[in-house]
Amino acid sequence: MNRRSLLALGGASAAALAATAACSPIRIVNALTPGDGVTVTPGEAYGSDPAHRLDVYVPSAAAGPRPMVVFFYGGSWQNGRREDYYFAGAGLAAKGFVALLPDYRKYPQVVFPGFVEDAAQAVAWARRNAARFGGDPSRLFVMGHSAGAHLAAMLSLDAQYLGAQGLAPKDLAGLVGLAGPYDFLPLRDPVLKTIFAPEATLARTQPITFASAGAPPAFLATGADDSTVNPRNTANLAARLRSLGVRVEEKRYEGLNHYTIVGALGEPLRSRHPVYTDVIAYLRSASGEA
Secondary structure, three states: OOHHHHHHHHHHHHHHHHHHOOOOHHHHHHHHOOOOOEEEEEEEEOOOOOOOEEEEEEEOOOOOOEEEEEEEOOOOOOOOOHHHHHHHHHHHHOOOOEEEEEOOOOOOOOOOOHHHHHHHHHHHHHHHOHHHHOEEEEEEEEEEEOHHHHHHHHHHHOHHHHHOOOOOHHHOOEEEEEOOOOOOOOOOOHHHHHHOOOHHHHHHHOHHHHOOOOOOOEEEEEEOOOOOOOOHHHHHHHHHHHHOOOOEEEEEEOOOOOOHHHHOOOOOHHHOOOHHHHHHHHHHHHOOOO
16 A cells, blocks of 8 residues: 555545654554454464465454455565555454465465465365364355455366365355456566466466356455556456356445555545445355354
8 A cells, every 4th residue: 555545545644644653554554453352373384385374363252163264465476475464354353254364475486376376275274274263164255455366266266276275166155356357468567477477378367267157256346546457357257257147246446546445444444435344244244144
């Protein structure tokens, strides 16, 4: 999230914070997001690589096995840290969901499909360890922003990745994608061309290629002002899934861009835009909590 976006959407209080705080806007969002009633278990290993670590956010007072959400952050498949997304994990746990935020290998350490394979491994770990954290493995959602939404969508639509972990897309309760690249050909950026090479098999890197009638239900959202991932990605995947009979809730948020749509999961943007409220409402409905 950039400073200009925070100032524009956060109002006077955010302007004062941004002017005085010696930290990045994402740290401001984390600092303003309440963590009451949330217990965090950091650094759980879900695989053998140093990048195979995740943090688990658990609602402290929630009774009974709770729905689970594995949230994948974005960063162009090249950047990102799970610690920066405290606001997302705490925000989900505060509403009664067990949230798991994994790191994963990125370029240049791996190219496609290495990061998708890591995502599948994290989901399998979440199911195996659900009881440790009071989670319900039969109500497990995948969620992501930007490149993280691509990972979540690939797991939901291309059965090979969860299949390698002894699972299937039907084992997922649903997909939540924020500003995801699902149908992003042709590639023009030279780094992305390397990440997703060879050109002859680029179709297999696109979630929309694998849309089918058996896909999990989905909540797909984009910011109307997104100039990083074209909103047509969300519109195209939503239309394709809907045409196949899959339940899809599609949202296009005016006044939000590629970064502020995920920032709106935390404060101060949460109070000014309905992204957080809409995501929680969808997860509750899809998990039978509503």
